[in-house]
Amino acid sequence: MPELERALADPIRRQADKPSLFTAIRDDAHDTGHSIRALADRHGVHRRTVRQALA
Numbered sequence: 001m002p003e004l005e006r007a008l009a010d011p012i013r014r015q016a017d018k019p020s021l022f023t024a025i026r027d028d029a030h031d032t033g034h035s036i037r038a039l040a041d042r043h044g045v046h047r048r049t050v051r052q053a054l055a
Contacts, residue, residue: 021043021045021049021053022052022053024043025039025043025045025049025050025053025054026053026054028042028043029050029053029054036050036051036054
């Protein structure tokens with residue numbers, strides 16, 4: 001788990017992972033039909049990020 005904490009603390013690494021995160025959010029939204037709030041909780045991001053991924 002320390003690697004995850006370091007990855008979340010490193011903004012450059014988070015930027016590099018954004019396309020894969022957005023893809024995962026879109027796929028999850030399509031497959032499950034969860035709400036924006038549920039998707040945000042599931043992926044550990046803000047609801048605004050989920051909205052950006054779905055836009």
